[in-house]
Amino acid sequence: xxxxxxxxxxxxxxxxxxxxxxxxxxxxxxxxxxxxxxxxxxxxxxxxxxxxxxxxxxxxxxxxxxxxxxxxxxxxxxxxxxxxxxxxxxxxxxxxxxxxxxxxxxxxxxxxxxxxxxxxxxxxxxxxxxxxxxxxxxxxxxxxxxxxxxxxxxxxxxxxxxxxxxxxxxxxxxxxxxxxxxxxxxxxxxxxxxxxxxxxxxxxxxxxxxxxxxxxxxxxxxxxxxxxxxxxxxxxxxxxxx
Amino acid sequence: xxxxxxxxxxxxxxxxxxxxxxxxxxxxxxxxxxxxxxxxxxxxxxxxxxxxxxxxxxxxxxxxxxxxxxxxxxxxxxxxxxxxxxxxxxxxxxxxxxxxxxxxxxxxxxxxxxxxxxxxxxxxxxxxxxxxxxxxxxxxxxxxxxxxxxxxxxxxxxxxxxxxxxxxxxxxxxxxxxxxxxxxxxxxxxxxxxxxxxxxxxxxxxxxxxxxxxxxxxxxxxxxxxxxxxxxxxxxxxxxxx
DNA sequence: TCCAATCTGTGAAAAATTTCACAATCAAAT
DNA sequence: ATTTGATTGTGAAATTTTTCACAGATTGGA
Numbered sequence: 001x002x003x004x005x006x007x008x009x010x011x012x013x014x015x016x017x018x019x020x021x022x023x024x025x026x027x028x029x030x031x032x033x034x035x036x037x038x039x040x041x042x043x044x045x046x047x048x049x050x051x052x053x054x055x056x057x058x059x060x061x062x063x064x065x066x067x068x069x070x071x072x073x074x075x076x077x078x079x080x081x082x083x084x085x086x087x088x089x090x091x092x093x094x095x096x097x098x099x100x101x102x103x104x105x106x107x108x109x110x111x112x113x114x115x116x117x118x119x120x121x122x123x124x125x126x127x128x129x130x131x132x133x134x135x136x137x138x139x140x141x142x143x144x145x146x147x148x149x150x151x152x153x154x155x156x157x158x159x160x161x162x163x164x165x166x167x168x169x170x171x172x173x174x175x176x177x178x179x180x181x182x183x184x185x186x187x188x189x190x191x192x193x194x195x196x197x198x199x200x201x202x203x204x205x206x207x208x209x210x211x212x213x214x215x216x217x218x219x220x221x222x223x224x225x226x227x228x229x230x231x232x233x234x235x236x237x238x239x240x241x242x
Numbered sequence: 243x244x245x246x247x248x249x250x251x252x253x254x255x256x257x258x259x260x261x262x263x264x265x266x267x268x269x270x271x272x273x274x275x276x277x278x279x280x281x282x283x284x285x286x287x288x289x290x291x292x293x294x295x296x297x298x299x300x301x302x303x304x305x306x307x308x309x310x311x312x313x314x315x316x317x318x319x320x321x322x323x324x325x326x327x328x329x330x331x332x333x334x335x336x337x338x339x340x341x342x343x344x345x346x347x348x349x350x351x352x353x354x355x356x357x358x359x360x361x362x363x364x365x366x367x368x369x370x371x372x373x374x375x376x377x378x379x380x381x382x383x384x385x386x387x388x389x390x391x392x393x394x395x396x397x398x399x400x401x402x403x404x405x406x407x408x409x410x411x412x413x414x415x416x417x418x419x420x421x422x423x424x425x426x427x428x429x430x431x432x433x434x435x436x437x438x439x440x441x442x443x444x445x446x447x448x449x450x451x452x453x454x455x456x457x458x459x460x461x462x463x464x465x466x467x468x469x470x471x472x473x474x475x476x477x478x479x480x481x482x483x484x
Numbered sequence: 485t486c487c488a489a490t491c492t493g494t495g496a497a498a499a500a501t502t503t504c505a506c507a508a509t510c511a512a513a514t
Numbered sequence: 515a516t517t518t519g520a521t522t523g524t525g526a527a528a529t530t531t532t533t534c535a536c537a538g539a540t541t542g543g544a
Contacts, residue, residue, distance in 0.1 A: 010479055011501065019471040020463075024452060027427075038521065047454045047461075050521090051503065058523060092510065092521055108478025109471055122368035127466065129364055139470050177477070178470060185269075202473035204466065210266060212289045218476040219289075220469045221262075224369065224446065227462045228381050228420060229261040229351055231444035234460040235419070236350025237252055253531065280491065292491090293533065300493055334491050334540065491540080498533070509522075514515100 014056040018103050020046060021053070025100035036093035057099070060106045115139050116171060116200075118164065118191050119182035120146040120155050123206055127182060128157055139178065143170050147187065164191065171198025181205040256298040260345050262288055263295070267342035278335035299341070302348045357381050358413060358442075360406065360433045361424035362388040362397050365448055369424060370399055381420065385412050389429065406433065413440025423447040 024045055028037060039057075040050035104110040117127055128144060146152050147164040155161060162170050164187075171179070171194075179195035181188055181203060188207035195203060202218040205211045208226065213219040266287055270279060281299075282292035346352040359369055370386060388394050389406040397403060404412050406429075413421070413436075421437035423430055423445060430449035437445060444460040447453045450468065455461040 012476075013501065015475050015479065016472050019475050020452065020468060022471060023450065023465075023468060027451065039523095040521085045452055045454055047452070049503075051505095051523095052501095054521090054523060055502080094522095107471075107475040109474055113470075113474060115470065122371055123365075126364035126368045130466075139467065178473065180466070201477045202470075204469045204473065208265065209269065210262065210287055210289070212287060216480075218473045220473055222464060222469065223265075224372075224422070225381065226262060226265060227446045227464065228355075228357065228444075229264060229349075230258050231420065231446065231460045231462055232351055232355060233257050233261050233349040235443045237257065238458075255531065281493095282491085291533075293493095293535095294531090296491090296493060297532080336492090485544100487542100487544080489541085489543100492538085494536095496534085498531100500529100500531070502527105502529070504525105504527070506524095507522105510520085512518085512520105514517075 010059050014059050015107070017046065017048060017052070017056050018060070018107060019109070021056070022100060022103045022107065022109055025096045025103070028096040029100060036095055038093040042094070057094075057102075060102060109138070112138050112140055113178060114142045114174070114176050115178035115180055116143040116145065116167075116174075116176045116195075117141055117159075117180045117182060118145045118167065118195070119184075119187075119207075120144060120148075120151050120161075121182065121184075124182035125155070127180060128155070128159065142174055142176060145170075147183070164194070167191065167194035168198040171195060171200060175199075177201045179203045181207055181211070183207055185209045252301050256301050257349070259288065259290060259294070259298050260302070260349060261351070263298070264342060264345045264349065264351055267338045267345070270338040271342060278337055280335040284336070299336075299344075302344060351380070354380050354382055355420060356384045356416070356418050357420035357422055358385040358387065358409075358416075358418045358437075359383055359401075359422045359424060360387045360409065360437070361426075361429075361449075362386060362390075362393050362403075363424065363426075366424035367397070369422060370397070370401065384416055384418060387412075389425070406436070409433065409436035410440040413437060413442060417441075419443045421445045423449055423453070425449055427451045 021042065024042070038050070039053040043050040043053045046053070101110075117124055120128065124144070124146070128141065141159050143162060144155075144157070144159050145162050145164045145167055146155075149163060152161045152163065170176075176198070177200055179192075179200040179202070181191050181195075183191055185207050188205060188209045188211065192203060192205065192211045196215070196217055200217070203211060203220070205219060205221045206223065208223040210221050211219050263284065266284070280292070281295040285292040285295045288295070343352075359366055362370065366386070366388070370383065383401050385404060386397075386399070386401050387404050387406045387409050388397075391405060394403045394405065412418075418440070419442055421434075421442040421444070423433050423437075425433055427449050430447060430451045430453065434445060434447065434453045438456070438459055442459070445453060445462070447461060447463045448465065450465040452463050453461050
């Protein structure tokens with residue numbers, strides 16, 4: 001008899017909402033405000049109905065690893081027992097810490113990951129200089145790159161800096177799995193190629209060009225103008241969203 | 243007999259893809275590369291199948307304003323004539339400029355909009371100092387705010403700067419419709435309230451807190467950590483996405 | 485001219501996602 | 515002890531979104 005965790009495919013929208021929920025809970029955890037929090041309130045904070053939150057949580061498979069060959073449930077198992085996060089105590093709602101841990105475990109957030117940054121312009125510097133919050137420390141920059149030697153020499157930081165020509169080598173050698181692109185539009189595609197050649201598994205791209213996703217590399221394209229466009233379109237359509 | 247444009251509700255995912263398509267086309271327009279571009283290639287550039295692109299475009303209602311009381315179509319109008327963007331010439335594929343204009347018109351992108359920026363820290367300064375590209379100029383910053391008088395005095399820019407206490411007043415007086423938040427997490431909610439009080443219709447929030455959308459205000463929440471979380475979750479799930 | 489290849493536009497089918505609705509559970513008050 | 519009011523967890527229904535599949539159109543040869 002094998003021992004496995006239920007792996008429902010976890011719908012992408014649920015995955016994204018749970019990611020947001022994770023950092024929301026991280027914040028809630030510090031504010032000791034309420035001991036527990038209901039699905040409805042979580043939903044309000046995320047602009048989503050409470051039942052969606054509950055459903056998303058249920059995709060996580062609730063109570064930890066499931067054993068096959070366990071004794072069958074009672075006659076009318078219409079409803080399952082509370083999830084670890086909800087049942088940990090005798091109160092209603094979810095315990096922020098427990099829920100955060102459950103999500104972190106299931107979604108593979110949890111341990112600190114290493115990332116690299118490409119581009120030391122204004123935006124790149126802003127990214128480089130952030131990271132006072134504990135939340136931010138879950139992603140540690142272990143290398144940064146720029147195409148300008150000048151800029152590399154002028155930038156003050158503890159993080160090792162390299163020329164962009166070395167992206168692939170350094171990424172491979174340091175086993176970096178995430179890349180952050182903060183270069184001008186014209187350079188972005190080339191940078192992405194180098195990052196992928198080096199073996200990153202995911203890219204966050206802030207350049208105003210779309211990095212298409214290839215070969216199973218996860219990509220998030222973000223641009224201020226793009227976001228403003230979407231908002232303008234929603235306003236124009238008289239729909240409020242996200 | 244009235245004269246109106248067909249308004250299908252335009253599904254949110256289509257609206258967002260079309261927004262991206264819009265700026266993609268703006269880029270394509272300058273590169274005179276191919277005279278026309280197929281739905282399939284557009285799809286590749288956006289990591290979406292070609293039929294989705296075509297369907298999205300079809301939501302726009304194709305050929306311009308429709309007159310009621312027009313003579314009925316021929317016997318078998320199974321297929322409609324080409325859209326303006328596709329039919330403008332006798333070739334296949336879409337004309338980037340024509341398609342861009344069609345989308346711009348239907349989505350209300352097109353004219354320049356005014357926006358304001360709150361927060362003159364590293365990220366805020368980066369946003370303030372961008373805007374060399376013509377694309378970026380579609381959104382003009384007409385005011386910026388910070389809670390530190392010191393920083394207001396030190397920041398060099400042509401854009402009028404104000405103290406954060408004045409957000410509501412200035413936004414109202416200048417009739418600013420979009421707000422960009424680049425302040426620390428702790429201040430973000432308060433800033434959002436002021437922006438909304440002043441009458442903005444949409445907010446792009448870069449602080450690592452979720453601004454819930456209220457009263458029909460469109461909101462986009464963006465944070466580096468949040469994006470990295472989503473990517474990590476996708477990697478963890480062995481799914482590549484967006 | 486006619487054939488082959490390619491591409492758009494779109495109903496209709498399929499798939500994915502959200503919402504509903506309710507049994508089970510719990511806390512608090514009576 | 516019971517009742518009342520909230521809340522979770524989740525099948526099932528409803529809705530939304532994507533994909534399919536194909537008619538009609540267009541181009542480029544043979």
